[in-house]
Amino acid sequence: MGVRLEGLFPAALLPLLLTMILFLGPLLQLSMDCSWDLAAALKVALAPQAWARCLTDMRWLRNQVIAPLTEELVFRACMLPMLAPCTGLGPAVFTCPLFFGVAHFHHVIEQLRFRQGSVGSIFLSAAFQFSYTAVFGAYTAFLFIRTGHLIGPVLCHSFCNYMGFPAVCAALEHPQRCPLLLGYALGVGLFLFLLQPLTEPRLYSSLPLCLLLDRAGESATPLCS
Numbered sequence: 001m002g003v004r005l006e007g008l009f010p011a012a013l014l015p016l017l018l019t020m021i022l023f024l025g026p027l028l029q030l031s032m033d034c035s036w037d038l039a040a041a042l043k044v045a046l047a048p049q050a051w052a053r054c055l056t057d058m059r060w061l062r063n064q065v066i067a068p069l070t071e072e073l074v075f076r077a078c079m080l081p082m083l084a085p086c087t088g089l090g091p092a093v094f095t096c097p098l099f100f101g102v103a104h105f106h107h108v109i110e111q112l113r114f115r116q117g118s119v120g121s122i123f124l125s126a127a128f129q130f131s132y133t134a135v136f137g138a139y140t141a142f143l144f145i146r147t148g149h150l151i152g153p154v155l156c157h158s159f160c161n162y163m164g165f166p167a168v169c170a171a172l173e174h175p176q177r178c179p180l181l182l183g184y185a186l187g188v189g190l191f192l193f194l195l196q197p198l199t200e201p202r203l204y205s206s207l208p209l210c211l212l213l214d215r216a217g218e219s220a221t222p223l224c225s
Helices: 008-022 024-033 038-045 048-055 058-087 089-113 119-147 151-163 168-172 177-198 208-215
Strands: none
Touching: 008 024, 008 119, 008 151, 008 177, 024 168, 024 177, 048 058, 058 089, 058 119, 058 151, 089 119, 119 151, 168 177
């Protein structure tokens, strides 16, 4: 289930670093639009009072702690090891995220109940959310298989919940559009370039899912090498 101490430090650091590289454009955009300088922002972020407010905010706890932990535990740590021996790792990576995407459809019920838009716009929003949550689910499933740890997907999930979907339209209309779009492109390019090296299985010791497939008599999969 990816809960182990061996290789814990790289499993916590490297997948999060990889995800932050992907969000290079949005992070640059956030820094441009923030009125605080870096020193002031770090002072506020590290202040005990700020963390105390976060830990007493149920919405923050849900988005940054509870949802990432429980969803990754269910859809990655529990579901992937059960699917992989039956379907192989590749199909399992793309099957689990479908369940993960459908699990977010409860937002449709909330929006319909509180009439937060027309029926068509609500379902269009749900379809869009299903699409990007499925893509994100495939990414964290890939991380789980390659690293053999749960901590990386949980931290990446929490980070992405904080960042939200990249505001590409706002970036296109931004006063500093050119360097911002360059940051977006550079982030995506570096992410694709570093995806395999930073998730190299040898950095994280043994891989439970690959060992599970070996015992089931499956052939070696490129995801594990």
